[in-house]
Amino acid sequence: MRKFTTHAGVAAPLVRNNIDTDAIIPSVEMKRVSRHGLSDGMFAAWRYLDRENRVPNPDFVLNRERYQGASILLSGINFGCGSSREHAVWALAEYGIRVIIAVSFGVIFRSNCLANGILPISLPSELIEQILCYIDEDPQKHKLHIDLAKRTITATDDFIVHFDIGDSDADMLLNGLDPVDLTLRQDDQIRAFQQKDRLNRPWVYL
C-alpha cells in the first residue's frame, strides 16, 4: 500500500457540505473494470462545461490558475458521502490528491482513503476557515506542510494546526502496510475463533 509520511503542496478550497462520491466520480465515468484511468473523470460534472468533449469550466476551482497542481483539498461536512465506490478515491489519488481536510467524512470513503495512501484529516470548521484565509492570498506560495507522525499541518512557523487520527490508521499510512498481510498475521486467532464459532452458531456455516 502507498505510504504517507509528509507532504507539502498547494491546497484548493471545495468548501461545500455533503460532497458525494457521485460528484467526485460520476457513474458514467467508471467505464472499465479497472482502478486506473479515472482521474480524467474526477468531478466531471463540475470540472467541464462540456463533459463529453472535456471542455474545461474555467470557474471550477481545480481549473483555476492559482490552484494549479493542487494536492490538498479543503472541504466541509460529510465529504465523500454516498456511494461506496472506491473509484472516487482512485480518481483523486491518480489526479495527485494526497490530503483531504474536511469537517467530517463519509465513513466508507474515509476507509477507502486510508487504503490508497490519501490522508483524511478532520478539523473543526473554524480551523478550516483559518487555513482558507491563509492560503487565499497566494495558494501557490502559501503551501501547506503536513507531517503525519507529528500530526501537524504547518502553514507558517507561527501557524501550526494539530490534528487527531487513530494510531492504527496512522501506522497503516506511515508504514504503507498491506491490510491483508497484517490481518493474516493473526491467522491463528482467526482459526481459533472460527472453530469455536462453528459450535456456538452452527447455522451460520453453509
Added chain:
Amino acid sequence: MGKTLFDKLWDLHTVADLGDGEALLYIDRIFLHERTGSIALQSITGKNRHIRMPSHVFVTMDHIVDTFPGRGDDTLMPSGREFIETTRAEAKAAGIQLFDIGDKRQGIVHVISPELGIALPGLTLVCPDSHTCSLGGLGALAWGIGSTDAEHALTTGILRIRKPRNMRVTFTSELKPGVTAKDMILHLIGRFTAAGGNGHAVEFAGPAIDSLSVEARLTLCNMAVEFSAFTGLVAPDEKTIEFTRGRTYAPRGAAWKNAAAHWQSLISDADAHFDAELMIDCAEIKPSVTWGTSPQHTVSIDGCVPEPDEERDPVRRRAMIRALDYMGLKPGEPMKNIPVDAAFIGSCTNARLSDLRPAAEYLRGRHVAEAVRAVVVPGSTTVKAAAEAEGLDRIFTEAGFEWRESGCSMCFYAGGETFGLGKRVISTTNRNFEGRQGPGTRTHLASPLTVAASACTGKITEAGDVELAESTRPQGSAA
C-alpha cells in the same frame, strides 16, 4: 451496564480486540455485484490470493444489466458487457454462487439477500455497496465497504474496523395513514441533516418501528447511509423470525430453532448506554418529499420550497441556492405545484412486493398523466414473478407504467438509460444528488404511494388528497 444491540453484534464477531477502539470482526456473508465486485474478484486473482470461505460469498448482476424485456449481456451502457462478463468469469473461477441474468433468483443485491435468507438476523454481512445497511432491518450487522475492503474480507474472512458510537432513534406514537417507512427516514434526515448519524451505528426503536413490516424496516435502514451512519439496525422480533422461515439459505429444523432462540436475545438491554438519542413523534410525519440535491433537502409534501435567506449558516445557504438552481425551483413554491416529467418506482429502497402493492392499489382504475413517463422496476425476479401472480403488472401497465425486468435501473446513471436532461423525476430511490439519475436530471425522492399519485396528476401529489377528493365528490358528477 447493559449492552446495546450493536454492542452485542460487535462482541459476537470480535476475533481480536486491537485496542484504541479497533477490532478484527468476523464476516459471515459477503455479497458482490458486477459494478464493484468485479474489481475485487479480479484483484484477488491478480495477486494469486484465494477466497477464504467461498460458500459464504454470493454475487448478483443488478447494477449494469439492462431491465428491458428480453435483455442479455449487451447493455445500453457502453462497456457494460465487460463488467458482466468479467464478473461471470471471476465468479466461476472462484467457485462462488452467482445469480446471473436469467436466473429466477436474480435481483438487486439488498432485495435478494433477505429474500434468499443469505442475510439473517445477527449475521455480519458486507458488500461493496453503500446500501448494504438495508439489512440492518433484519437485525443483521451489515454495512457497505470499498473494493479494497471487499478484497480484504474475501481473502481473510475478516475486517479491521474502528467501533462506531451507539445512537438510538426512537419513533414514538403511531404513523398517520399514507405515511410510510420512506417518509420516516426522509423526515429524520431532513430534520437532523445528511451528516446527523456520522460516526454512529443507529438503532431504530419505538412503537412505530415495532409495527413496521420487515420489508418496511429494510426501507428504513436502507437510507441510514444517507444519514451518514455506519449502519442502521432494528432488533429482530417475531415478525423477523417468521420472515426468515423457510428461506433458501436460512437454517432448517433444529438449527432453525436454535438460531431463532439466539435471535431473540439480540435486543438492546434496558440499561444499555447510547452515546446519542433522538426522538421523533410520528404524529409529526407527513408524506415527505425532497426539493433539492441532498436527502437532507426534505420537506413535508404540503410544505414549500424553503427560502435560503432564512438559513443562517453560509455554507448551507450557498448549497441551498445551488440546489435551487440545479432543480429549477423558486423559494416559497408549494411542493404540490411542482410538475413532474417522469415517475420511477424501483431500487433497493422501494421495490419489494410491499412497495408495489400499495402503488398498484392506488393505480387501479387510474392512468398516468399524458406527458409523464412512468417506469416500475421490481427489486428482484422473485418480486416480479410474485407481482405478476397477483396481477400487479397488468394494473401498472394498464395505468401507463412500463413494467421491467429486475435491476437497479434508473436509480443511477452509468451511461445507459436516463429520463434526460432537465427532466423532473419523482422517484422512490435513495439519492437526489446532482446528476445521479443522469446529467441535469432532477430527482425528487418520495414513497411509492406519492410517486404513483404524482404520476397520475403530473405534479407532486399526496395520494390521500386525491382519495379524499374522490370520496367526497357527489355521486353522478363528472370525473
